[in-house]
Amino acid sequence: MIADQVVEEPCEVKISSTVLKTSRRGDRPAEFISLHPTKRRINFTDKKEIGELKLMGKWDIHTYPVKSIKRVRIVRRADGFFVQFCIDVECKQEVQSTGQEIGLDFGLEHFYTDSNGYHEPNPRFLRKAQKQIKHAQRRIYKKQKGTNGRKKARNRYARKHLKISRQRTEHAKSRARHVMRSNDLCVYENLQVRNMVRNHHLAKSINDAGWRQFRSYLEYFANKCGKVALAVEPHYTSQECPRCGMMVKKSLSTRTHTCKCGCVLQRDYAAAINILRKGKEKIATSGHGGSKTSKQKSRNARGVETSVQSGAILIE
Ligand SMILES: [Zn+2]
Numbered sequence: 001m002i003a004d005q006v007v008e009e010p011c012e013v014k015i016s017s018t019v020l021k022t023s024r025r026g027d028r029p030a031e032f033i034s035l036h037p038t039k040r041r042i043n044f045t046d047k048k049e050i051g052e053l054k055l056m057g058k059w060d061i062h063t064y065p066v067k068s069i070k071r072v073r074i075v076r077r078a079d080g081f082f083v084q085f086c087i088d089v090e091c092k093q094e095v096q097s098t099g100q101e102i103g104l105d106f107g108l109e110h111f112y113t114d115s116n117g118y119h120e121p122n123p124r125f126l127r128k129a130q131k132q133i134k135h136a137q138r139r140i141y142k143k144q145k146g147t148n149g150r151k152k153a154r155n156r157y158a159r160k161h162l163k164i165s166r167q168r169t170e171h172a173k174s175r176a177r178h179v180m181r182s183n184d185l186c187v188y189e190n191l192q193v194r195n196m197v198r199n200h201h202l203a204k205s206i207n208d209a210g211w212r213q214f215r216s217y218l219e220y221f222a223n224k225c226g227k228v229a230l231a232v233e234p235h236y237t238s239q240e241c242p243r244c245g246m247m248v249k250k251s252l253s254t255r256t257h258t259c260k261c262g263c264v265l266q267r268d269y270a271a272a273i274n275i276l277r278k279g280k281e282k283i284a285t286s287g288h289g290g291s292k293t294s295k296q297k298s299r300n301a302r303g304v305e306t307s308v309q310s311g312a313i314l315i316e
Pocket of ligand 1: 241259
């Protein structure tokens, strides 16, 4: 679609170099590179004396025509140097409409809870690796400053973090792909994660959950699959009763929504239903998205919406 857009599997390829000065890294237009016909080697023709480098390991750059490469960037990671390719491709994918709609509530207890009552477990990659990371960190301080040993220890520490960030990305991507493929509309809260991270108690867990990344992948896959991803303001989504609309005040520690009307739901589940409803209202009033899909959705939304859903809940 647009140049510089994230490609689903970002084309990041490790290169054979071990040392590249900062001045040689960074972004350059594709004119400054040439790929070997086998695409196993890359030659940098800008005047930075990098020359030809081997592309290591697994890569899918060969699946794209050379012409579609717009920019090339050299980046450094804890485990080596990588070349990122920005590829200009039509990344739309035909995905059948499922007629399903979903609201997501991002939480700490669960990665998300959807409006069907499903809880996606929180992977907590950081928490799980905490012990190892602490250990690796202590090893740094046991080595003398300026020594090779210290450098190595630092690198080991950085790699552990790199691993977690890759795990998180993979997880966010796979969950988002799944959600957008099986639903035509996905509504979630417009959370200001940055503000929430300031709250120290929650900071670690929120960072860990990686919502922001998840959300951008939701938007990415919605675009790619021709679906609608929509953010709504989070006000009162956890207070309102999804059945009768009454405000039921609760603190963060109250995990169950109990209303006078007899509606008893897990807190996040109730919020997810409210989020979906808000999203559908937003579409109905503003015609958000403007796309054919969203208009169709809002219509069939109103038919099925609250009555059926809260009815189904009551039986439980
Ligand atoms: Zn109620």
